[in-house]
Amino acid sequence: MSIRRLLIANRGEIALRIHRAAHEMGIETVAVHSTADAEAMHVRLADHAVCIGPPAARDSYLNVAAIISAAEITQADAIHPGYGFLSENAKFAEIVEAHDITWIGPKPEHIRTMGDKVEAKRTAGALGLPLVPGSDGAVSEIGEARRIAAEIGYPVIIKAASGGGGRGMKVCTGPDEFETLIQQAGSEAKAAFGDATVYIEKYLGNPRHIEFQIFGDGKGKAIHLGERDCSLQRRHQKVLEEAPSPVISNNDRNHMGGIVAKAMADMGYRGAGTIEFLWEDGKFYFIEMNTRLQVEHPVTEAITGVDLVREQIRIADGLPLSVTQDDIEFKGHAIECRINAEDPWNFTPSPGAVTNYHAAGGMHVRVDSGLYAGYKIPPYYDSMIAKLIVYGRTREGCIMRLKRALEEMVIEGPKTSIPLHQALLKEPDFLSGDYTIKWLEEWLANRIG
Ligand code: MV4
Secondary structure, eight states, X not given: OOOOEEEEOOOHHHHHHHHHHHHHTTOEEEEEEEGGGTTOHHHHXXXXXXXXXXXXXXXXXXXXXXXXHHHHHHTOOEEEOOSSTTTTOHHHHHHHHHTXXXXXXXXXXXXXXXXXXXXXXXXXXXXXXXXXXXXXXXXXXXXXXXXXXXXHOSSEEEEEEEEETTEEEEEEOSHHHHHHHHHHHXXXXXXXXXXXXXXXXXXXXXXXXXXXXXXXXXXXXXXXXXXXXXXXXXXXXXXXEEESOTTOOHHHHHHHHHHHHHHHHHHTOEEEEEEEEEEETTEEEEEEEEOSXXXXXXXXXXXXXXXXXXXXXHHHTTOOOSSOGGGXXXXXXXXXXXXXXXXXXXXXXXXXXXXXXXXXXSTTEXXXXXXXXXXXXXTTSOSEEEEEEEEESSHHHHHHHHHHHHHHOEEXXXXXXXXXXXXXXXXXXXXXXXXXXXXXXXXHHXXXX
């Protein structure tokens, strides 16, 4: 191990998660934080802390010059970007490496390729992943676009090449609206991302969101760690994730897992990645790849026993993968509830002082959170304040334990999404695993209306 001091270019629970992995490996940590996060738990625990700017993320957590300066001043020899912020910024990864600092992430070229959704799809197709039927790359000319849409068959979805995570999409049900929607999609993409490039896909009406965790050593070896089902989401924000998916058989997992692992080995992928699929009528369709650690990574850790952040650090340091595919066994079931500081029913943010806090505990219960009694949740950032991750031998046992753990959680002061999770865990469709990406929003609409 040649990494001795790791700078954590993030905040909140993921900064704490990275700090914990580093300290367990004997690596010192440097926290960089905005003025709003001076009292954060990970800042207290880190060996060194540097204030890098005012609350607005663009002036602090996205401030490349300030972060690189903090690394140089503290003599950090590696940077972990966490998720969000600079984690999928290829230019930042290049700048880190140009300063002879170890980038704990994928090769910049792979971050760049997967950030362009048209390039990502082309690459995935060439590597043998099944794609959603659609245009072969970007569409530019309206006549050609119409012909492709007719050939695929309506409904189609128009997506922005620079979009992702649900931004810049238009569903088109027939040829009459096509021209209007494709022009809207292009100009909205231009305004939002500075790039008007769009592409077309067959619109899948009621799929599940299934994603595979992969890991590559950057030298031609790669493994998969199974799938997560992330279908329960509202406005592209995941609410609860589970592993394994209730609908994926052992055969399908091993088959699709083998395909994604081979694809990642062939491209020489380095580090952690997630391959996102839509799953409908028993078939997988690649949509995007995320070149970062994800919020929901702990459910994969729970069922495989692999510490994904430790693995990221090892690989960045040039060490081999600590496990082979044959070492990976999928055992039991895990569910993560994202706990946000917000109204559980209308989702308005609820920042401010936490007057009392007690984390759930007991066997197979994990809480990833920087909360403590007296902490003030700043209003400037994402509202996720804790993740409750519960493991059980069976899905039923996991759900029983999760209900127990939610009862134990105490977060006083802000409103939280705990009541939403408690209601969700009583729903027959959730209990039977019978839900798709549309289920949560329909359930919420019917509860109120
Ligand atoms: C789709 C789709 C239906 N058909 N593509 C949304 C986020 C981005 N990753 C891709 N997304 C979708 N792409 C085709 N061809 C439906 C969605 C989608 C969705 C996907 C995953 C999880 C939640 C979602 C919610 C709405 C739409």
